[in-house]
Amino acid sequence: MEDYGFLSIVPPLLTIFVALYTRNVIVALVVGIFSGSLIIAEFNPFNAMLDAIENQVLDEFTSGTQSQVLITMMVIGGFVKLLEISGGAKAFARRMLEIVSTRAKAQLLAWMSGLAIFFTDSGNSLIIGPLYRSVFDEFRLCREKLAYILDTTSSPISILIPFIGWGAYIMSLIEKSYAELGLTEGEFQVLIKVIPYQFYAFLALLTVPIVILTGKDYGPMRRIQAEFVAKTAHSEHRPSETDAKDAAPDTPVGMFLYPLGVMLILVTALITWHATHGGITGAHIRSTLIISYLTASLTCMEMMRRYQGRGYTEMLGDFVKGAEGLVYVSIVLVLAWSLSSVTSDIKTADYLASLIGDSVSPAMFPVLVFVMGALISLSTGSSYGTFAILMAIAVPVGFQLDASMYLTIAAVLSGGLFGDHCSPISDTTVLASVGADCPHLNHVTTQGAYAGLTGAVTIIAYWLAGVYETPLVLLVAIVILIIAMTTAMRMFGEPVVPGDNF
Structure with a gap:
């Protein structure tokens, strides 16, 4: 098996850079896919093109x-x-x-x-x-606020429901990892016990009403909301080709x-x-x-x-x-899946996971797993791919370190969810932009400020849970989130619209 080393993280990093620079997701994805295929083909452009089309795009489209x-x-x-x-x-x-x-x-x-x-x-x-x-x-x-609400009530709620596709997929990964370690606890029981430790999902869901009730916005959302208010100062409705006809x-x-x-x-x-x-x-x-x-x-x-x-x-x-x-969305999805396939072929996640090492304390291990999961999913845009790779790596390592299995699995899920929630090449992120009818990269940048703060609180939560393994850490994390978000709004926020919010 070939080891691509540092080159394995070039395609996802290049994709994110091109997306932010050109503000064109399709161009960014194509560049990322071709760069990955170029690495696989040992920098032979002809073979790289064949690999990109035959082994990546067409394979994903016909899957x-x-x-x-x-x-x-x-x-x-x-x-x-x-x-x-x-x-x-x-x-x-x-x-x-x-x-x-x-x-x-x-x-x-x-x-x-x-x-x-x-x-x-x-x-x-x-x-x-x-x-x-x-x-x-x-x-x-602004539509970007709607996109933020849509995106935050998609994957973060789905990952908490054990009887839908997300739960079925996660349980299959748990069953496989536990079987290899000789652990006999049922995967459904494990998943139920993991739910209280899925800090990012709960905190992301609660961030929305906290933001709403402050009546303010900060970061890129503040700027775009102010621009939207200025544009609509003398009109009642923002025109859109995708709006429904008047009933x-x-x-x-x-x-x-x-x-x-x-x-x-x-x-x-x-x-x-x-x-x-x-x-x-x-x-x-x-x-x-x-x-x-x-x-x-x-x-x-x-x-x-x-x-x-x-x-x-x-x-x-x-x-x-x-x-x-x-x-258009289908094209983006096929290309996003193709990029995920490329990153899998060149072992992007394995390289990132290897940077962690196995010399960390059991208490800090969930924190590192969450950070690694966030980096992988942010780079690949795939929560499912992150779950599959990190579950196979983190669970055995955590078992050897005598770290909490429930915390370790929850950290894998939260880390994978973070990227699915924030990555510009995530399918749910793209669909939130489409559902709200707003520019995709506007949605990515405006949501990032809120999701980033939520992610920071999640890191604190996993550190606390590593030291004091109790579901009550979730309540502490919620209090920290409320304090952090209200402080950020007080220091950097501006009213959504001049006047009362209620």
């Missing part, structure tokens, strides 16, 4: 799992488009404006809606985003609630059925979403036919347009 993800996204996109065309989404937004009278309540409602759609980290942004664009515009809140005044909210209700009922029923018939796999989750969203789409189409007199041919065309709207 069964990846194809299922793309199809699922297309179906969700078609469903969301039907909700927009029907006027149901706008009717819902209008009803929310009747209920929600302040900026803080609008943001908190978006946050709670994101928590409710816990079953899909990728579909979350595509479902919630279009519904709240008009609401945020009405309250002169007729008599469009019932049921045009939105019934299809969504059908989808949620089917998702719950099918997941329950799978859970009681052999367990839930990633394929089960994806097939469940496809069946549920297709049925919900048919429900929406039938309601539009009955109450609006639309024809099925026209509505099928709208469904296809919704799916086509995700072509």
Whole structure:
């Protein structure tokens, strides 16, 4: 097995640099993939091009799992488009404006809606985003704030739910690692005990209401929000090509609630059925979403036919347009997966993990695992890849150091989640930008200031947990987070919009 050494971290670092410099994610991903293939091909450009296309991009595009993800996204996109065309989404937004009278309540409602759609980290942004664009515009809140809320209620909530795809995948990794060490505790029981130590997920979720309730923003979010307020000072609505068409005044909210209700009922029923018939796999989750969203789409189409007199041919065309709207996202996802494949081939994660060494104390080990996981996932944009690699490395090392297995596994998950939440090449980060309809790199930079502070508090939490292994550390971490965030807002923050927040 060839050791690429320092060269193994060049592609992800180059990708991040190009993304920030050119503000073009596709260009950055292509550069990263080709640079990795160039290293694999021993700097032969012709062989590198063949490797990039044949072994990376095409392999990822034709992978069964990846194809299922793309199809699922297309179906969700078609469903969301039907909700927009029907006027149901706008009717819902209008009803929310009747209920929600302040900026803080609008943001908190978006946050709670994101928590409710816990079953899909990728579909979350595509479902919630279009519904709240008009609401945020009405309250002169920038789309980047919406993207931050969407992104923070996707992966961070999904990783805490043991009976969806995330949980099934993580349990498979735990089972394998424990079997190799001769440990007999069941993977489900282990995962349940790990949940209280998943500090980054809990803290990220709680950061959102803390930010909202301060009524201020700091960092890049402060600047972009101020620019947005200035631009909309004399207008009521920020125009967007992707906004839903204005709903007729008599469009019932049921045009939105019934299809969504059908989808949620089917998702719950099918997941329950799978859970009681052999367990839930990633394929089960994806097939469940496809069946549920297709049925919900048919429900929406039938309601539009009955109450609006639309024809099925026209509505099928709208469904296809919704799916086509995700072509750009699909390209980014395929390229992101390809970059993850490249970094796997050149052992980027192994090189980074080797920098840790095995001469650390058991108390500090979870901290180092979290930092390493954060670096790997930030560079690759893949939480799943980070979990797979670090679980195989950190669990055996932690076992040898007599470190807490629950803390070690939680640190792996939190570290992988951090990159998934923050990396410009993460699929959920890209989808949050799409769902909110805002420039992708604006979302990355504005979210980074809040996520970075949350990550710093997470490091403190893992240090405390390494010394005092108790779930009560989570409560201490929450207190530290509140103090840190309110202090940052007091020192560097400005009001979201001049005037009262409530």
